[in-house]
Amino acid sequence: MAYQHQQIEQKWQEFWDKHQTFETTDETSKPKYYAADMFPYPSGQGLHVGHPEGYTATDIMSRYKRAQGFNVLHPMGWDAFGLPAEQYAMKTGHNPADFTSENIDHFRQQIKSLGLSYDWNREINTTDPSYYKWTQWIFEKLYENGLAYESNMMVNWDPIDRVVLANEEVIDGKSERSGNKIERKALRQWVLKITAYADRLVDDLDDLDWPEAIKEQQRNWIGRSKGAAVFFDVDGTTTNEKIEVYTTRPDTLFGATYMVLSPEHSLVDSITTSEQKESVENYRQEIAVKSDLERTDLNKNKTGVFTGAYGINPINGEKLPIWIADYVLSSYGTGAIMAVPAHDDRDFEFAKKFDLQIKTVISGGNDVDVAYTGDGIHINSGFLDGLDKTEAIDKVIAWLEEKGSGHAQTNFRLRDWIFSRQRYWGEPIPVIHWEDGTTSLVPENELPLLLPHATELRPSGSGESPLANLTDWLEVTREDGVKGRRETNTMPQWAGSSWYFLRYVDPHNNQKLADTDKLKYWMNVDLYVGGAEHAVLHLLYARFWHKFLYDIGVVPTKEPFQKLVNQGMILGENHEKMSKSKGNVVNPDDIVRDYGADTLRVYEMFMGPLTQSKPWSEEGITGSRRWLDRVWRLLIDDNDQLRDHVTTFNPLDLEKIYHQTVKKVTEDIENLRFNTAISQMMVFVNESYKSAALPLEYMNGFVQLLAPFAPHLAEELWVRLGNSESISYVTWPKYDESKLIDNTVEIIFQVNGKVRGKATVSRDIDQDAMVDAAKADENVQNFITGKQIRKVIAIPGKFVNIVVS
């Protein structure tokens, strides 16, 4: 009888459920292995074929490690707060909680149909009050440690709908939904001081087993740069205020010919001369109405105005005109620069446009049309003359420090994390603002601060979240009669996902976010698999929280994820990203129904390397199904019985290929090369078809190798081979290295590096004999007779290369 995937898959899924096969205990006598997936947002669309790719990879590792004797933690959960639910709720008048829970049920059922070996007792959900209690608790700890503060920050503001939008909701300067033009508006926000961890977030990347590309993206995002702060006096001013600039090239200080403040700089008003006041004001207004997009468009066309004031270069006393220009950002460094047009592209462009002086202080640039930003010998630079860049930087910083005119300084591109959202469907920030002007946290013993049930979500219109409408929840009175108002901002979706991997370790603890000993045993995550789209935000935020929790003694490790792997995207058959509009979306439910979960798993792993993007192919999936059919027929006959040539008798014709297969599959799984592991199993099956007898030992071993990839089929065949139920914890097969070596080897003969012949020889043949054999080869002789042999290279057991002139 043919392979009946539906029946077999249902049978074994029920078996695993009933026997709690994958329940994880904290059995610390065993070595541990923690394999986690990036948990999904349970969208209304359900599972995508991209999801099973990463999930299958961690599942293969989990099943493999169990067979290797590891105690495996392999959990799943739901990142269930988020914008789509809120938008849907506003449109339909439902509560996001209700259909979020429906979506989760749908996701869980879909994921279970894939036969993934999760411990469902540890399922977590970020919207569950017993979970977000601890998200709120972490926020309170951050607040108590001075890492959470309130500040006016610029946000994306839809002036017609009167709502705040996330960056990703703004497309080309317009709201993705309403199409309204978005403005920048300052609003009070909660902000987390991630910049306090900037250095450690960069430095600790070095020890992580992550893709270099992701580490590099994080380094760029954090953007650490080393340079100097330099103080410039303002000429003729009555105040003592100096302008502090930041530069990475203090060595070019002698080449500074003007200065620029950002239009928002606090000293602009006080230094601008009365003659220039009007043009400065006009320019600032012009800038203020421009959106980010328009500012970016101005990239190639620099603008700015002169303030009328002059700064004094501390190194030589020269007077430098002070301009304001929007190419200097108020949010980076000090919002003020010294301009060295000869050696900075942006300053050069600006100087050309406004006809400012350009003074060369480094030799090496020959082109008068561009700035020279490279290294070179300093000239026209007083005591720096003759030095190269590194020497000059050291010397000038020492000079500045001695004179009190500056010092070495490190700056970061990274900004503090705007942590509040003007939304309903998120964790309430547990803060009360009192009418006496004070702010307090909700006491720890009152956590979780529950998100109030709202039947109808309406925008508040004020820029606050819909929570501002819920008066009963909003207003509180203290024992002493002082009235207060709860914080209406909620946390961003990143909050719950910044620590969920800790909760899996001890998901039902109501005393702590997780037990310390359990964390000591299970952390770090040994393998973390997810999409590269989280390269920066999620992975950076999670690292930040983890380091903070480490500092306050909650977690035992500095980093959460030791090894990170990004699975590639699964593209449509046309090699384009799957999308509804392109009509190339494949629904995993259809594949599971028509071909089976095992086929889907094997196909997704066989398509190509895990980390690469690869296109879906309908023919490819039938090929994988055909192979599983072939595996089935190898062992099971038409009458649904084990074939009689599966036997305890071993004629040894499969011995070598069997041991090779165990070795290759084992090593490939260790290195996440699942595609080549499968291809090796295919080779083994092909060989087995040619063999008259199928030794039981090899068939058992092969089914074990197959089990991580096609677990349902493997469980079924395992029983049919006469073993007792459940393959999951049976010790992984071993290979014998001595069985891989033949007594004879094939060596190749080359002439001038080209293959001209080959021969099968004894494995321990010596070099001379190999060379003799090569010279005796008929075809080799065609190429060497009549020519002079200049050199012979012979690697024993491999090849002979005869070099002739």
Next chain:
RNA sequence: GCCGUUGUGGCGGAAUUGGCAGACGCGCUGGACUCAAAAUCCAGUGGUGGCAACACCGUGUGGGUUCGACUCCCACCGACGGCACCA
């Protein structure tokens, strides 16, 4: 523009230590089975030439190192991803 990844048959991809390029799968061709077809099993399949043995060409392009390069070095081109005036 800058940073990163990547480029191999008709297609997905192997070759992770510099040593037989194209494993494995798909597709295609032929054979067996069948009245026939499907399914299955077996064989072949980079290009050009040749009955064949074999020869020449061939891993994005152009150079280089080496007895020998998909692999290492230099320059360039294309695709994908990220950042985008960060001083």
